[in-house]
Amino acid sequence: MRxxxxxxxxxxxxxxxxxxxxxxxxxFFEIGGIVANIFAGAYIFSKRSDTTAVALYYLASFVMIxxxxxxxxxxxxxxxxxxxxxxxxxxxxLSPLVLVLFTDINNLVVVSTGIVSGIGMGMYWSNRNYLSxxxxxxxxxxxxxxxxxxxxTVAGIIVPILAGLLIEFAGSAFGNRTIGYIALMxxxxxxxxxxxxxxxxxxxxxxxxxxxxxxxxxxxxQLIRVATFFHSFRxxxxxxxxxxxVLTLVGSEGSLGSIESIAxxxxxxxxxxxxxxxxxxxxxxxxxVGVILLSAGxxxxxxxxSAIGALIFVVLLKLAGPQLFTAVSGVWLKGIEDQEHGVVExxxxxxxxxxxxxxxxxxxxxAIIVIILVQTLELSVALRLVAIVILLSQxxxxxFIRQTGKYRA
Numbered sequence: 001m002r003x004x005x006x007x008x009x010x011x012x013x014x015x016x017x018x019x020x021x022x023x024x025x026x027x028f029f030e031i032g033g034i035v036a037n038i039f040a041g042a043y044i045f046s047k048r049s050d051t052t053a054v055a056l057y058y059l060a061s062f063v064m065i066x067x068x069x070x071x072x073x074x075x076x077x078x079x080x081x082x083x084x085x086x087x088x089x090x091x092x093x094l095s096p097l098v099l100v101l102f103t104d105i106n107n108l109v110v111v112s113t114g115i116v117s118g119i120g121m122g123m124y125w126s127n128r129n130y131l132s133x134x135x136x137x138x139x140x141x142x143x144x145x146x147x148x149x150x151x152x153t154v155a156g157i158i159v160p161i162l163a164g165l166l167i168e169f170a171g172s173a174f175g176n177r178t179i180g181y182i183a184l185m186x187x188x189x190x191x192x193x194x195x196x197x198x199x200x201x202x203x204x205x206x207x208x209x210x211x212x213x214x215x216x217x218x219x220x221x222q223l224i225r226v227a228t229f230f231h232s233f234r235x236x237x238x239x240x241x242x243x244x245x246v247l248t249l250v251g252s253e254g255s256l257g258s259i260e261s262i263a264x265x266x267x268x269x270x271x272x273x274x275x276x277x278x279x280x281x282x283x284x285x286x287x288x289v290g291v292i293l294l295s296a297g298x299x300x301x302x303x304x305x306s307a308i309g310a311l312i313f314v315v316l317l318k319l320a321g322p323q324l325f326t327a328v329s330g331v332w333l334k335g336i337e338d339q340e341h342g343v344v345e346x347x348x349x350x351x352x353x354x355x356x357x358x359x360x361x362x363x364x365x366x367a368i369i370v371i372i373l374v375q376t377l378e379l380s381v382a383l384r385l386v387a388i389v390i391l392l393s394q395x396x397x398x399x400f401i402r403q404t405g406k407y408r409a
Contacts, residue, residue, distance in 0.1 A: 015144060019135040021202055022128075023148045028195035029124075030152040032093045034159045035188030036117065039167075040096040041243045043181050047105040051244055051374045056107060057099075059367040060114030061121060062236060066360035068122025069353045073212045075123075076349070081206040085127040086196045091120025093192030097185035100178065122356075129352050131204055133333045141330050142283075149322040156318070210347040214354040220404050221351075224335045225358045227400035230393045231328050232359040236366030237390055238321075242314050245301070245383055249310045283327040284402060290323030291394050298391040302384040313387065324394065331401055366393075 012020065041054045048054075068088075075084055095117035102109045136144045163184050170180025217225065297316030301309040336351040369389065373382040 012147065015140060016135050018131070018202055018204065019140075019144055021199055022131060022135055023144070023151065025195045025198045026128075026148050027151050027155055028191045028198065029089060029092075030155045031159050032089075032188040032191040032195065034156060035163060035184055035191075036092055036096045038160060038243055039163055039181065039184060040099055040113075040117075043096075043100050044105055044110060045243065046177070047103075051379070052371055053105070053107065053110055054244065055367050055371045055374075057110045057114040057117075058236070059364060059371075060111045061118035062360055062363040062367060064115050064118025065122040065125070065363075066353075066357045068119050069126040069356040070212050072123045072126045073209050073349055073353060076206055076209050079206075081127055081131070081204050082199065082202070084123050085131070085199070085204075088120045088123025088125075088127065089192050089196050090189075091116055092124055093120075093185075093189035095120060097182070097189055100181040100185050103178065126349075126352055126356065129332075129355075130207060130349060132329075133336065133348065134205070136333075138330075138334055138337065141333060142286075142326060145326045145329055146322075149326060153318070153322065207349050208347070209349055212350050212353050214350050217354070218339065221335065221339060221354075223400050223404050224331060225354070227328070227397050228332070228355055228358040229362040229365075230396040230400070231324065232362030233366040233393045234324075234362075234390050235359075236363030237370055237386060238317065241370070241383075241386060241390075242310075242317065245310045246314065248379070248383070249305075249307050283330050284398075286323050287327035287398050287401060290320040290327065291391075291398050293320035293323070294394055295391055298387040301387045305380055305384055324397070328397065328401070331404075335404075 015023075041057065044054050044057055045051070072084055072088075095113050098116065099105075099109065099113040132144070166184055167177050167180035170183070171177040214221075293316050297313040297320065300316070301313035303309070304312070332355055336348055339351060340348060370382075370386055373385055376382075377385070
């Protein structure tokens with residue numbers, strides 16, 4: 001064990017100084033992110049028992065994210081990138097805390113706090129994506145994303161179960177679970193603060209911002225756009241779908257935390273091993289592994305539609321998600337480098353804005369599909385159908401990335 005850890009430490013130190021600190025910062029961001037993403041939705045559902053209200057929160061967030069990719073580009077002409085990165089991180093942590101301070105969770109509160117979350121996400125992810133590209137090379141990106149993914153999954157083991165227990169304890173000790181939610185969101189905000197603090201001494205170079213619009217995309221970039229749309233279609237649903245199925249079929253925040261943690265535990269080492277062993281040119285293999293795992297989970301849930309089905313789905317989702325993210329993220333960054341190859345005055349940031357626009361389209365479309373299905377069909381039928389739709393969207397991701405011709409196994 002000691003030799004294995006020493007070997008991994010040596011491998012970790014092959015990354016640039018900035019890449020190492022980014023991974024450390026990502027860990028604390030993930031702690032706050034889990035709180036914001038999973039338990040903000042759980043709080044709304046606990047107060048409203050309304051799937052549509054949960055979807056509205058995330059829909060409001062999704063709409064703001066691409067807008068603030070562009071606003072962030074405008075701000076980068078005036079502010080240092082580290083300041084924008086820190087502000088986005090802070091807003092992501094602040095939004096769920098403001099949400100749980102309201103006892104009357106009406107649609108205005110849901111949409112307003114979702115908007116604040118989306119502003120933070122837009123600023124955070126636009127800068128994070130750019131910094132991840134600048135701190136790594138194509139050769140070490142699979143390792144960078146798989147290592148960060150594995151460490152974040154470890155955080156995903158610990159945080160949900162402790163968070164669920166905290167809420168359950170507050171309910172038992174004080175007769176009020178809201179106290180547990182408030183304490184949890186304060187912890188999340190503090191974690192976001194630590195994430196910002198870790199990067200205090202890094203001298204990140206602020207990008208030179210030209211035009212923020214991509215006017216003449218190549219045929220290859222068009223394929224990446226379409227693949228991105230379907231990739232984020234799934235993500236738009238999965239930010240709240242696991243929470244809904246667990247609370248619907250199992251029934252408590254403690255169970256939600258435990259199931260999320262069990263799933264993360266099973267997925268952690270698997271994710272790391274895949275990313276470490278498979279080289280950059282084999283991203284299509286990683287993507288296919290993710291699609292196969294998601295197929296098993298979606299079909300199991302649709303057939304069983306029970307607490308066991310929910311557990312199988314969430315576990316296999318935790319296995320599949322990082323594979324899909326590692327593969328698609330690598331394709332994005334390599335695609336940007338290919339588009340800018342030979343260009344004297346590079347303007348990478350416009351490609352991040354363009355990608356984020358299609359991420360947002362996919363997320364919003366995914367959330368709208370869920371709202372339509374749960375409003376027009378019986379809940380059990382709608383949730384089964386959503387699971388199958390998620391699967392079909394990722395099969396399309398595989399198909400379109402394969403069509404680029406550059407990422408074949």
